[in-house]
Amino acid sequence: MPTALVTGASSGLGAEFAAQLAARGHDLVLTARSADRLEALAAELRAAHGRRVDVVVQDLAAPGAAGLIAAELEALGRPVDLLVNNAGFGTCGRFEENTAERDRDQLTVNVVALVDLTHAVLPGMLARRSGAVLNVASVAAFQPAPYFAVYASTKAFVLNFSLALRQEYRKRGVRVLALCPGPVETGFFEAIGTRKAAVGRMTTPQQVVRAALRALDRDRPYVTPGLSNLVTAHLAPRRSRNLVATVAERISRKVLDPAV
Template structure:
């Protein structure tokens, strides 16, 4: 099993839960997020509760060369990452023309560019050692076009397909790659996005999602969609005509729009 896990977005939500469950398994941790206070508090909890090493690395993944700075810090601290959990991400919703272009660019930097850049930072070392794993947190939104979440949904489709492609490249070279595609999860995601009306389907708990993800990683699954209620989205929607699926999705997601004045 991997020995040191780097987790992005580790200060809360799924990231903090990944940290807790991996610490319980005996993994040392590198915790990455913007909030130094929250990271230090979590690191202290994990050191005390599980006797693991917990390194804090404060970094905004929307900044230029964020992954390069993380890589330089890993080198300076002589840390080898055996498990990368690309968990950090956020969403936007609404009519595309009304959304901030700057905010959606940041969304792409965090959701798409950072996972790719961080994979470039740590995969060579994993391959050299002949072991390792990458867990990329996507979303059930990855399985179909998502009107009114156009950039968010497309970013998660990228994460899913990127993960599946890397898995095929590395499955015989000692590195596992898993995409996690949950439905709505009870985290701060909906505070950031601005409305719980963005939650389509039953709300899951972070602990349950992470347990499903780690079981899937143990079994070397390609992707996992935690929760029985999400199975139709994962296995039926991709088999329907894309334009039809987009039309159906629009009927489901238009609830995020504000009523006309």
């Protein structure tokens, strides 16, 4: 059976990826920081779908996190056929008011761990001439985002990294997809500190994951679930970067004032 490694699997999009992949017949390796939630999800998926589900508890902000996960995979004897780099978080507000430590963790989880895990599993996929990497970016990847400066920049990296890898490996048996959703009904906005960070129509994890797996089946380079997100992705790059940043600042400044 194919095995999928899903990061950030304890809730939100990660848990939904796990559920839909199990229903599709994948065995799973789930990783996140929360042991209790991971074990509960794993037990539920084993009972519902009869799949093998292993749990690796790991904080991706910790030094060498990807190497520790790779060692666990080797110990479990689990070659990865699908890597879902879902783990990530955001910050919002004025840049100087966010701590350097928090932004460093954000860069580590959203970018460094994603790249490190891809390094860890890609050689095996190439040797088998089969596999896929699904990286969760954001519609924020298509434009500068004042008051989300670090978050949006990490997602721009994820999008461009994914598109570049797709070109490198599309003729070598490995598919690469960037998922670029708009706001999704998960715990993201509670973690970020305000639901005013949501710009656009809210979608559900079920809708987003279905769209992502359908796009992966079709070997699409990226997918932006929802019509408004598709319009944003395709129109923003055609405008002056400074104009896009100016408009984005007017839209997102509401996160600064709780009274707005």
